Amino acid sequence: MKFGTKAVHAGVEPDAGTGAIMTPIFQTSTYVQAAPGDHKGYEYARTHNPTRSALQQSLAVLEGGTEGLVYASGMAAVDAILKLLRPGDEVISTNDLYGGTYRIFTKIFEPFGIKFRFIGMQDVALLEDAISDCTKLIWIETPTNPLMNIIDIEAVTLIARKHNILTVVDNTFSTPYLQTPLALGADIVLHSLTKYINGHSDVVMGALIVKDTALGERLRFIQNASGAIPGPQDCFLTLRGIKTLHLRMKQHCENGRKVAEFLKAHPKVKKVNWPGFPEHPNHEVAARQMNDFGGMISFTLHGDKMEDALKVLSGTHLFALAESLGGVESLIGHPASMTHASIPKAEREKVGLEDTLIRLSVGIEDAEDLIEDLAAALG
Numbered sequence: 001m002k003f004g005t006k007a008v009h010a011g012v013e014p015d016a017g018t019g020a021i022m023t024p025i026f027q028t029s030t031y032v033q034a035a036p037g038d039h040k041g042y043e044y045a046r047t048h049n050p051t052r053s054a055l056q057q058s059l060a061v062l063e064g065g066t067e068g069l070v071y072a073s074g075m076a077a078v079d080a081i082l083k084l085l086r087p088g089d090e091v092i093s094t095n096d097l098y099g100g101t102y103r104i105f106t107k108i109f110e111p112f113g114i115k116f117r118f119i120g121m122q123d124v125a126l127l128e129d130a131i132s133d134c135t136k137l138i139w140i141e142t143p144t145n146p147l148m149n150i151i152d153i154e155a156v157t158l159i160a161r162k163h164n165i166l167t168v169v170d171n172t173f174s175t176p177y178l179q180t181p182l183a184l185g186a187d188i189v190l191h192s193l194t195k196y197i198n199g200h201s202d203v204v205m206g207a208l209i210v211k212d213t214a215l216g217e218r219l220r221f222i223q224n225a226s227g228a229i230p231g232p233q234d235c236f237l238t239l240r241g242i243k244t245l246h247l248r249m250k251q252h253c254e255n256g257r258k259v260a261e262f263l264k265a266h267p268k269v270k271k272v273n274w275p276g277f278p279e280h281p282n283h284e285v286a287a288r289q290m291n292d293f294g295g296m297i298s299f300t301l302h303g304d305k306m307e308d309a310l311k312v313l314s315g316t317h318l319f320a321l322a323e324s325l326g327g328v329e330s331l332i333g334h335p336a337s338m339t340h341a342s343i344p345k346a347e348r349e350k351v352g353l354e355d356t357l358i359r360l361s362v363g364i365e366d367a368e369d370l371i372e373d374l375a376a377a378l379g
């Protein structure tokens with residue numbers, strides 16, 4: 001079955017009781033048992049909920065996994081993975097990571113005795129050197145946020161497997177429409193469903209997808225024990241969002257290309273970070289592991305004045321100034337003062353996260369209108 005068909009149908013069966021074509025919102029906390037222990041597979045809604053099960057099944061199919069788990073937010077999904085670890089364990093990650101992930105690593109889990117190392121993983125040779133006997137997880141995002149660096153997923157998982165280390169891929173920016181990390185050897189795929197997968201900027205939710213049953217069971221135990229589950233109404237909305245994922249992603253990619261090309265030709269723009277350009281340092285890897293290049297773009301302006309960037313940010317009308325990404329509407333943001341403000345300035349500058357850097361999440365509006373909006377703001 002092809003991707004679009006899976007997006008519409010996976011996980012969803014007509015309701016057995018009524019024939020309702022959409023999975024109902026099972027707004028219930030518990031389920032009646034005929035006799036103690038005699039139930040229909042559902043006992044208590046922290047553990048199971050049919051609306052949630054349908055969404056989890058849909059995600060597992062789209063990512064090519066055996067099991068999906070959904071969480072109250074992307075960060076709750078991050079939290080669940082880290083609870084697989086013990087004091088003394090080490091995690092190796094990338095140095096331009098999502099700010100919230102960096103924060104939970106360093107501010108919540110480091111005090112519990114877990115160690116984190118951050119390296120530039122575009123060059124996988126650095127990874128081999130960073131691994132120690134204590135390394136238990138390698139954690140990557142690709143494309144990275146907000147510099148749109150590309151990491152070779154297959155090259156990373158080959159090294160990880162050699163050392164018996166699990167690989168986590170945060171696939172939020174790509175979605176399974178663009179890349180499926182489990183097929184490239186990853187062990188856990190992480191999503192902030194808040195972004196492209198729900199796609200309508202009306203839900204906060206996260207997910208993990210795995211292909212190993214024992215790992216899935218362990219994560220399910222952690223989820224049930226810790227309790228970071230989403231409500232059934234939000235599961236319903238995300239399940240509805242998924243039905244158009246392929247159509248939205250196609251448009252995000254098409255608009256992304258047009259906007260990236262417009263920016264590249266603009267005299268005030270110094271550099272455009274978008275993996276679809278042949279001169280992008282890892283374009284070749286992106287072309288190999290992704291089906292297209294997405295609608296996330298970042299760019300810098302000539303000079304180094306933060307005020308110039310702030311003027312552009314407050315000069316757009318269609319591009320809304322907001323955190324988040326991946327919704328149908330276009331967003332503009334300033335990583336240094338918004339999403340990445342929790343990373344110290346010195347750390348930001350080390351990885352090239354300049355003060356004039358502007359990030360775009362290109363939506364599914366008409367590209368001509370988006371370009372006109374940016375042209376006016378840059379002018």
Ligand SMILES: *Cc1c(COP(=O)(O)O)cnc(C)c1O
Nearest residue numbers: 073074075098170172192194205
């Ligand atoms: C937003 C985001 C997260 C966190 O997800 P929430 O749903 O906001 O908790 C994690 N990783 C990436 C790449 C993100 O963009």
